Amino acid sequence: MTPVPQSFRNTLFWVLGVAFAVYALLSLAGYVLISSQQNAIATTILDEHAGLVASLYVRILVGYLLAGALLAFLLHPFVQGWKAALAAVGVVLLGLLYTLTSETHLLYGPTQTLFCSIHDAIPAWIRALYHPMEIVILFGAFSIWSLHRWTSGVPVRWRFGAAGLVVIGALLQLLPTASAATVQRTSFVLIATDSLRADRLSCNGYPRETTPNIDALAARGTNFANCLVPTASTHESWVSILSSTEPRVNGLRHMFPSRRQVETIQNKQTFLPALLRDEGYQTATIGGWCGTTFGIFDFGVDHVDVSNTQNHRALIAEAAFTNHIVAASFLNNAVGRMLLPELNRVSFTRGASSITGKAERWIEQAAAKDEPFFLTVVHHVTHLPYSASYPYYAQFTDPDYRGRNRYRIDFQIDDMIQRGFEHDLKPEETQHIKDLYDGCVSEFDAQVGAIVQKLKEMGIADRVIVGVIADHGDDLYEHGTTLGHGVSLFGGDQANQIPAVFAGPGVPHRRVEKLVRSFDFAPTWMSWLGQSQRPESWQGVDLAGDIPDLNALLETSYLLYRQPVPDLEPGEKVKDFPKFDQATFLDPDFDHNLVLREELNDRVIETKCFAVREKDWKLIAVPGEGGPIHRLFNLKDDPQCRTNLVSTEPDVYAKLKAQLPEYAR
Ligand SMILES: [Zn+2]
Numbered sequence: 001m002t003p004v005p006q007s008f009r010n011t012l013f014w015v016l017g018v019a020f021a022v023y024a025l026l027s028l029a030g031y032v033l034i035s036s037q038q039n040a041i042a043t044t045i046l047d048e049h050a051g052l053v054a055s056l057y058v059r060i061l062v063g064y065l066l067a068g069a070l071l072a073f074l075l076h077p078f079v080q081g082w083k084a085a086l087a088a089v090g091v092v093l094l095g096l097l098y099t100l101t102s103e104t105h106l107l108y109g110p111t112q113t114l115f116c117s118i119h120d121a122i123p124a125w126i127r128a129l130y131h132p133m134e135i136v137i138l139f140g141a142f143s144i145w146s147l148h149r150w151t152s153g154v155p156v157r158w159r160f161g162a163a164g165l166v167v168i169g170a171l172l173q174l175l176p177t178a179s180a181a182t183v184q185r186t187s188f189v190l191i192a193t194d195s196l197r198a199d200r201l202s203c204n205g206y207p208r209e210t211t212p213n214i215d216a217l218a219a220r221g222t223n224f225a226n227c228l229v230p231t232a233s234t235h236e237s238w239v240s241i242l243s244s245t246e247p248r249v250n251g252l253r254h255m256f257p258s259r260r261q262v263e264t265i266q267n268k269q270t271f272l273p274a275l276l277r278d279e280g281y282q283t284a285t286i287g288g289w290c291g292t293t294f295g296i297f298d299f300g301v302d303h304v305d306v307s308n309t310q311n312h313r314a315l316i317a318e319a320a321f322t323n324h325i326v327a328a329s330f331l332n333n334a335v336g337r338m339l340l341p342e343l344n345r346v347s348f349t350r351g352a353s354s355i356t357g358k359a360e361r362w363i364e365q366a367a368a369k370d371e372p373f374f375l376t377v378v379h380h381v382t383h384l385p386y387s388a389s390y391p392y393y394a395q396f397t398d399p400d401y402r403g404r405n406r407y408r409i410d411f412q413i414d415d416m417i418q419r420g421f422e423h424d425l426k427p428e429e430t431q432h433i434k435d436l437y438d439g440c441v442s443e444f445d446a447q448v449g450a451i452v453q454k455l456k457e458m459g460i461a462d463r464v465i466v467g468v469i470a471d472h473g474d475d476l477y478e479h480g481t482t483l484g485h486g487v488s489l490f491g492g493d494q495a496n497q498i499p500a501v502f503a504g505p506g507v508p509h510r511r512v513e514k515l516v517r518s519f520d521f522a523p524t525w526m527s528w529l530g531q532s533q534r535p536e537s538w539q540g541v542d543l544a545g546d547i548p549d550l551n552a553l554l555e556t557s558y559l560l561y562r563q564p565v566p567d568l569e570p571g572e573k574v575k576d577f578p579k580f581d582q583a584t585f586l587d588p589d590f591d592h593n594l595v596l597r598e599e600l601n602d603r604v605i606e607t608k609c610f611a612v613r614e615k616d617w618k619l620i621a622v623p624g625e626g627g628p629i630h631r632l633f634n635l636k637d638d639p640q641c642r643t644n645l646v647s648t649e650p651d652v653y654a655k656l657k658a659q660l661p662e663y664a665r
Pocket residue numbers: 194195233234235290471472
């Protein structure tokens with residue numbers, strides 16, 4: 001056997017040394033990150049799941065060693081000794097520069113600022129040079145050179161034969177897969193994103209051109225310009241949409257259901273994807289961390305590819321990889337995922353374009369079969385912390401802004417649990433946050449454009465309905481609010497109003513200004529798909545025909561913090577709600593998902609705010625210590641809810657009050 005050359009051993013020694021040093025430093029940072037959290041969930045993780053944390057860190061170390069060994073193998077023909085150490089650092093830095101300046105949404109805090117600033121400073125023509133394919137070719141060339149030297153004893157024709165096989169294999173991979181798209185019956189692609197406000201769409205009157213692709217759908221399809229979700233919170237909203245029921249009817253009133261609650265809801269409700277599956281549809285959901293609801297509830301979707309962020313494994317992995325972005329960027333591939341399946345659970349490996357890519361591949365496969373399909377795509381780019389990729393983060397922001405929210409909202413989960421978001425920001429600070437958000441809207445719109453384009457290229461666009469919705473909107477410092485959703489009903493409809501734009505076969509071209517609700521979608525979509533079933537449990541109205549005058553009952557969720565109620569009168573005191581980290585726990589009976597302590601369910605409902613929306617009116621009921629506190633607003637004259645009309649509009653007040661749940665009247 002050929003002895004391992006001295007040059008390789010030298011290089012290996014240095015490269016592994018560098019890899020290990022990086023690992024040790026970053027592991028320490030990762031541990032500090034979890035242990036510095038003041039909340040009870042972080043303490044539980046360190047107390048009860050230390051083994052899992054350790055196992056993850058050991059496997060990340062193995063990842064570093066594998067990447068280090070590969071690097072040594074590639075470098076050793078050229079360098080050895082201390083030059084190898086320098087070369088190793090150089091290659092790692094170059095790889096990092098490439099990964100991190102092209103995928104800046106992966107980053108947090110000062111690291112993100114650093115790499116985004118580097119990215120912005122590099123001229124565009126140089127940026128165009130670092131394309132993944134070039135890196136692949138470069139590494140391929142290195143590998144061939146290394147192999148050539150190592151196998152110098154092997155006859156030439158064998159070496160050429162082996163190289164030929166590899167090349168043929170690679171070419172076969174590149175060949176387009178024969179996909180004869182045969183969609184016969186109407187299919188449906190629902191492209192959703194988390195926290196997208198309806199009023200940020202250009203087609204809904206926003207002055208910036210944020211959504212050219214969604215506008216194009218609205219221009220030929222139906223745009224429900226005033227659509228409300230009952231609760232501005234992910235789980236409640238998805239369950240409501242897919243079961244066509246309100247939260248108070250289906251029983252899901254917060255984000256942290258127990259196994260028993262999930263099973264009860266699944267047994268009692270009929271979900272739209274399950275109905276379509278029974279009719280022969282192929283069903284799938286592809287998304288990132290905001291698709292987590294589809295991992296918790298069985299809606300009758302056959303192929304679910306989302307990350308479950310409310311699970312202890314995901315929480316631990318997210319914290320670890322935040323500090324091991326180096327390893328994660330080198331290991332986000334098939335080999336890395338075998339070693340670290342947690343990479344499938346974390347959100348940063350699922351950027352907007354990677355979710356779109358997965359969705360497009362699924363559509364290709366589904367369209368090649370005879371059955372129609374119903375695909376839901378769930379993006380998170382518009383969710384806090386508003387971290388868009390380049391060029392979207394720069395699209396609407398002031399290039400001279402140098403504050404701490406430069407590339408995303410800088411906040412720690414822990415601070416949010418303890419205190420909520422900062423109030424009283426300077427106007428230029430809130431403006432920058434809104435500008436970042438608009439960039440995220442634009443990045444989402446590009447995903448919609450990519451999927452529409454894909455359907456056109458496949459020649460099936462005329463047989464597929466495309467829908468664009470969100471699970472809820474978001475607060476952006478409207479009166480009495482800060483950031484987030486589901487924690488306040490003040491400031492207007494911004495947290496409950498969602499985009500609802502649909503286009504495709506059977507969908508008429510119209511713009512609907514009347515109030516509609518997201519639980520009306522299911523019967524409407526069934527109509528457009530030519531399906532006649534309407535389960536008795538469905539509360540929604542079919543919006544495919546004439547639209548009646550509708551009201552909406554809204555309620556807040558139970559999330560990490562609650563927004564203080566604005567403009568309280570002397571003597572008015574709001575009921576306390578259970579503190580998040582004390583009220584939830586990682587339930588071993590439910591795969592260590594974050595679950596609300598069941599004895600607190602009633603308290604959570606008692607401490608919710610409710611609102612009735614009818615035409616221009618909004619009546620809000622706040623749970624007060626001395627009984628409900630009511631505020632009546634006219635949104636047409638007073639869009640941010642500043643002037644309480646309870647005493648000046650007694651008739652409207654009495655009429656709307658009667659529609660509140662009894663305990664909120
Ligand atoms: Zn959400």
